[in-house]
Structure formats: C-alpha cells, structure tokens
Amino acid sequence: MSTNKPLIGAAIIGQSGGPSAVINASAYGVIKTALESDCITKVYGAHHGIMGVLNDRLMIMDEEDPAELELLLHTPSSALGSCRYKIADPETDDTDFKRILEIFRKYNVRYFFYNGGNDSMDTCNKISRYMKQVGYECRVFGVPKTIDNDLFGTDHCPGFASAAKYIATSIMEVSRDSKVYDKGMVTIVECMGRHAGWLTAAAALCKQTGDGPDLIYLPEVDFTMEQFLSDVERVYKERGNCLVAVSEGVHYADGSFVSEAKTSGTDGFGHAQLGGLAVRLAEAVKKDLGVKVRGIELSLLQRCAAHCASATDIQESFNSGKVAVESAIAGESGKMVGFVCDRDNGYTCHYQLFDLEKVANFEKKVPPEWITPDGCNVTDDFIRYCAPLICGETALRYENGLPRFAKLKQVFAE
16 A cells, blocks of 8 residues: 655665566666655665675665666676575564664665565565564565566566567577578577576567577477477478477476486575576487487576667666656555556557565466467467567667676675
8 A cells, every 4th residue: 555655764776586688777777766866865786685685785876976877777687786595484484584674774774676586576575574564664666577577467577578589689590500501400499488488489589580490399388209309300301400499497297397407406496407408309309310400508698688688678677667666755565566568559568566465476477379289389479479579779888899888886885
C-alpha cells in the first residue's frame, strides 16, 4: 500500500546474480534518479550485492563523476559487483536480517533497490517482509535483470533483448562460416538457459534472412538423443549442412541434463552449473553420422556483449531503475518494476509494479504453443514477440578503437 508521506533518508542500490550487457543501465536509472531526488540524502552502491550490505562495504555514489556514471548506460557486467548468496527465511534464521537492519540504521537507509533475477527478487522480498515485521520504515524495490527472460509477470526482462540480439547476430555469422566449404558440416551452438529456452529461441530471429538455425531445442521439451540424431541426419541429407541451436539445460524425460558437465558444481543457490553440451552432442553426431561436426559454446559472451546491445533494451533498462525510485518516493514498497507491452500497432512499452511475493522464485517459460509440434523449432508468434525488443543500436563510446566503459572511483563509506 502506498502513502504520500515524505520519507527522508539514504538509498542503497545492489546488484546480484549473473550480469548482463545492460544491468548497469538499470543501476544508472536508480542512481541518477536517486541523486536528483530531494527525499534521498545519500546514494550508496552495495559492493557485491547483499554481501556489501552485510560486510558494510558501501560505495558513495555521490562521490562519482556524473560523466563517468553516464557511461554505465553502455558498460557491461555489474559495475557495483555481484554475488550469489542465498539469504535464509527471516522466520527460520534472522541473523543476516539483524545485520542488514544494523547497517540500514547506521546509514539511515530508507530506500533499498536490488537489481537481479529470480533469486534476487526472493532476497528483496525477504528483506521487505523483515523490515515490515520489525517496524523499520524502508521502501524496498526489485529492479529486474535476467538474460533468461524467466521472471513472472513482466512481458520481458531487461538484459534478455541484448543477449537475444547477440545470439541472433552470432548465429547469422556462424551460418555463413559453416557453409563456406564444398563439403558439408553440422554446427551445434549452445546457448544459455537452464529451465527456460527464451535465449535459444532467439536464434530463430535471423531465419527471415536465410541465416537461421535448421533446428532449435529448448528445455521446455523433453530431449531424446535418438530423435535429435534423426533430425540432424534428415536436414543434413536435404541441405548438405545443418545448423543447430540448443539450450544448455535440455534434459531427458527423467529430468536429467543431457550435458555431461552437469556435475561440475552448483552456484550459491544450488543450481547446476551447466556447459559442454555442444561438444557432447557434436561427439554423438560424429559417431552416429560420420560427418564433419563443430560444437560452439557461446558461454559468457552472450551476456556481456555491450557492443551488440539493443537500444530498446538499454532505454527500458534505464527506465526500470528510474521508475523504481520514483515509485518508492511516491510511497510504494515490496514491488518489482515490470513491463506491459503492446505489439498490435507498432511496439509500445509501459511500466507496471508487481508484488515481490508473486514474482520471487517463479520461472516463466516459453509458451508451449510457441514451440512447433515436432519440438525442434519455434513459431512465428515467438518471432513477433521478440523482434521489436532487439531494435536499435547502442551509442557505445570508443577510444583508440576500443569501447570506453565506466571506471568508478569506488569511494567507500566509513
């Protein structure tokens, strides 16, 4: 529930989880709007997310050069530093929450903004609940970020469009390269996506140019090696080449990941760290069909390609941070900023607040009707959904032929 009562105090912005090409654009939206607000007395950046709060490592954003801060719009990764730390439920263990409250009181923090994905929204929700429980007035907001595009409620997530643009562009380039010789080849490109296949589906965006993948496999559909090999053989015999895009998280009917690297470890939230799938599938194709095969894992490249960022994504990411601060100042709390979009007559995007309780720990997957009946491609409905999001080119600055990224002074509060 909102209130019109002015709330005077400091603000903290933190970043969490995997970075993206535009996560700093969202942070800049928060920082710039907060610095310009009369209600917010000081703006701090949590060094490495919630760990920066727990460890009392807060950077004073007021001390940064405004021109340098503006470069965050086109700077990839998490400029404030990220973390993967699973905070306990306050009802089970309130140790961390007592420490967070101690830090909030020390710096008179009345606004807290957390920039991240599903697990980050869960952290944000828990902090919001605890502050209400102990009666400490602090307006808590989630600023969405995930290239996986799997946050509940919002039409899409900041970061997804730029990663999708990079994937589609890379697929176009790989497609040309894979067909250059007189002998055929099977090329398998592995994209990120543990349980949701939005990123891999984006490979289909370049089909209209004739450079798209022949086959697309998403984790929303159970994978069978026999059918995969049959599909590849069919396409190869028809066209003399075969280009495949596959999600790292494709799995068998029993839920086990196809990736042989699934046991390499887990992140701080218990999620399997995947990888090596393209090589695994390439080996299977070579053994079964005896053709030339190449496996390519895009890995981190797809989430840090600021040079290929979508201008639409940059602007919407900045606006999500801006709207979060404006809404918090207006009295809202316990919310996440999301997008509501209209594609009927061009493309328009509006901003809406979603309850953190409903967003946290819920994964949005590619709708079944957007996947072809044979399970190895996506429909035109997905193309219509995704195409407007990748429009526009980044205004990235260059110096000496290389990108000029933000360099923060990182002045810490004492």
